[in-house]
Amino acid sequence: MALQVPSRQLFIDGEWREPVLKNRFPIVNPATEQIIGDIPAATSEDVDLAVAAARRALSRNKGKDWASASGAVRAKYLRAIAAKITERKTELGKLEAMDCGKPLDEAVWDIEDVAGCFEYYADLAEGLDAKQKAPVSLPMETFKSYVLKEPIGVVGLITPWNYPLLMATWKVAPALAAGCAAILKPSELASITCLELAEVCREVGLPPGVLNILTGLGPEAGAPLASHPNVDKIAFTGSTTTGSKIMTAAAQMVKPVSLELGGKSPIIVFEDVDLDKAAEWTAFGCFWTNGQICSATSRLIVHEKIAKEFVDRLVKWTKNIKISDPLEEGCRLGPVVSGGQYEKVLKFISTAKSEGATILSGGVRPEHLKKGFFVEPTIITDVTTSMQIWREEVFGPVLCVKTFSTEEEALELANDTHYGLGAAVISNDLERCDRVSKELQAGIVWINCSQPCFCQAPWGGNKRSGFGRELGEWGLENYLSVKQVTQYISDEPWGWYSSPSKL
Ligand SMILES: NC(=O)c1ccc[n+]([C@@H]2O[C@H](COP(=O)([O-])OP(=O)(O)OC[C@H]3O[C@@H](n4cnc5c(N)ncnc54)[C@H](O)[C@@H]3O)[C@@H](O)[C@H]2O)c1
Numbered sequence: 001m002a003l004q005v006p007s008r009q010l011f012i013d014g015e016w017r018e019p020v021l022k023n024r025f026p027i028v029n030p031a032t033e034q035i036i037g038d039i040p041a042a043t044s045e046d047v048d049l050a051v052a053a054a055r056r057a058l059s060r061n062k063g064k065d066w067a068s069a070s071g072a073v074r075a076k077y078l079r080a081i082a083a084k085i086t087e088r089k090t091e092l093g094k095l096e097a098m099d100c101g102k103p104l105d106e107a108v109w110d111i112e113d114v115a116g117c118f119e120y121y122a123d124l125a126e127g128l129d130a131k132q133k134a135p136v137s138l139p140m141e142t143f144k145s146y147v148l149k150e151p152i153g154v155v156g157l158i159t160p161w162n163y164p165l166l167m168a169t170w171k172v173a174p175a176l177a178a179g180c181a182a183i184l185k186p187s188e189l190a191s192i193t194c195l196e197l198a199e200v201c202r203e204v205g206l207p208p209g210v211l212n213i214l215t216g217l218g219p220e221a222g223a224p225l226a227s228h229p230n231v232d233k234i235a236f237t238g239s240t241t242t243g244s245k246i247m248t249a250a251a252q253m254v255k256p257v258s259l260e261l262g263g264k265s266p267i268i269v270f271e272d273v274d275l276d277k278a279a280e281w282t283a284f285g286c287f288w289t290n291g292q293i294c295s296a297t298s299r300l301i302v303h304e305k306i307a308k309e310f311v312d313r314l315v316k317w318t319k320n321i322k323i324s325d326p327l328e329e330g331c332r333l334g335p336v337v338s339g340g341q342y343e344k345v346l347k348f349i350s351t352a353k354s355e356g357a358t359i360l361s362g363g364v365r366p367e368h369l370k371k372g373f374f375v376e377p378t379i380i381t382d383v384t385t386s387m388q389i390w391r392e393e394v395f396g397p398v399l400c401v402k403t404f405s406t407e408e409e410a411l412e413l414a415n416d417t418h419y420g421l422g423a424a425v426i427s428n429d430l431e432r433c434d435r436v437s438k439e440l441q442a443g444i445v446w447i448n449c450s451q452p453c454f455c456q457a458p459w460g461g462n463k464r465s466g467f468g469r470e471l472g473e474w475g476l477e478n479y480l481s482v483k484q485v486t487q488y489i490s491d492e493p494w495g496w497y498s499s500p501s502k503l
Pocket residue numbers: 158159160161162163167185186187188216217218219221222223224226237238239240241242243245246259260261262263293294295393395421460461465
């Protein structure tokens with residue numbers, strides 16, 4: 001059953017605040033196309049207030065309340081947030097499903113991952129205390145040196161709609177663990193659960209200003225955050241086009257950025273596989289989260305010996321996927337996130353057709369669903385490497401297929417992309433898998449699976465998929481600044497200049 005969406009304001013300085021310009025915009029449930037609530041629309045005026053609140057949070061009590069408190073103190077808040085999220089797991093999962101259209105079972109799984117990620121970074125925050133003052137070995141005994149890891153400062157976190165609360169958490173949890181103060185700007189297409197995170201922070205008594213959450217449009221709320229002179233770093237997940245704009249804005253102030261961008265990831269299926277196991281991973285790799293995963297393995301590269309049988313089997317697996325309202329039991333594919341995204345996905349499919357590809361399966365709205373932004377899982381064959389469908393990210397349930405005859409050819413096809421986020425290889429020959437993994441130009445390689453993601457392991461891409469790594473210890477480093485402290489420990493004078501006392 002659907003839920004009432006809580007009506008919230010912006011979260012600034014530990015309080016709910018109406019946007020300065022008092023605007024709001026509607027939330028649309030993509031499965032029903034109905035308006036189910038509204039969210040506040042922040043503008044640069046609210047960004048200024050949030051940045052000022054974050055600055056105060058860092059300097060309050062000379063930093064002792066947050067930025068220079070021990071990691072153990074911050075870990076307590078992170079664990080309290082994790083506990084509240086776990087308490088509200090079913091409700092948050094439902095709200096997520098209603099907002100972005102992902103099947104309820106997936107949404108609840110995401111919320112569990114959110115709680116797990118806060119717990120994980122609570123552990124790393126505690127670990128940080130022991131790592132302070134790590135000695136650096138120097139070649140001169142007259143000096144000694146150590147390293148301090150300090151929070152970068154005020155960070156702007158800009159996130160997408162495909163995993164609304166999870167993508168936010170991948171940034172918020174390590175930023176807070178590091179001792180930063182943050183301003184989160186979630187996607188205007190799915191912000192409900194991020195506003196609930198604000199409520200959770202309020203309930204656990206997170207110090208005011210440590211996390212501020214501003215909902216609003218990219219150009220109105222995201223852009224002023226990216227270019228704000230008092231924001232010390234921007235961490236962004238979203239499209240390559242927006243990532244490039246953010247990098248340009250940040251460059252004006254030499255502000256560091258980390259960018260998790262789009263992808264067009266390959267999955268290579270060799271001839272020695274178990275067809276059903278490989279078909280299920282191929283379907284999961286592309287159609288999970290309604291195909292809206294940055295790392296979706298949306299280019300199938302299959303050995304020509306098994307191609308016909310494999311693709312037939314794959315079509316059977318996709319025909320078995322339950323497409324329905326995300327809240328219906330057993331749903332495995334919901335609608336894409338919005339009307340705009342629905343039109344975009346259908347346009348990709350019609351362009352593929354007009355360029356000469358074959359829409360082997362899907363490509364249309366499922367007949368039994370008259371409303372909602374639903375697209376059937378789509379498999380496209382007769383693809384050439386110059387076609388748009390091979391080159392550009394669709395961000396919808398669309399898989400394109402090419403065949404290969406040698407390992408070398410498979411790798412050439414796999415690496416034939418400006419992106420470099422994920423890649424998968426399926427084969428029973430594990431030596432081959434290792435060899436291929438080394439050659440794949442991607443930040444994440446899956447062997448005999450596609451998409452599983454653990455908060456302990458690094459996440460991020462190469463080429464136009466961005467740079468920097470989230471998750472794991474790398475995720476924490478994103479929010480830490482390294483300070484070298486070097487001391488002269490000899491009693492002797494330095495002796496470089498002639499001493500005036502000897503004149
Ligand atoms: N690499 C990853 O880990 C990862 C994860 C999830 C999604 N993605 C990518 O995200 C994209 C889909 O998400 P999306 O449609 O929300 O992306 P998007 O780039 O349209 O929006 C992302 C965020 O940026 C904001 N934004 C838009 N214009 C802005 C501007 N000029 N200045 C500052 N902020 C601005 C948006 O409001 C939103 O919060 C896909 O390309 C996908 O591959 C990448």
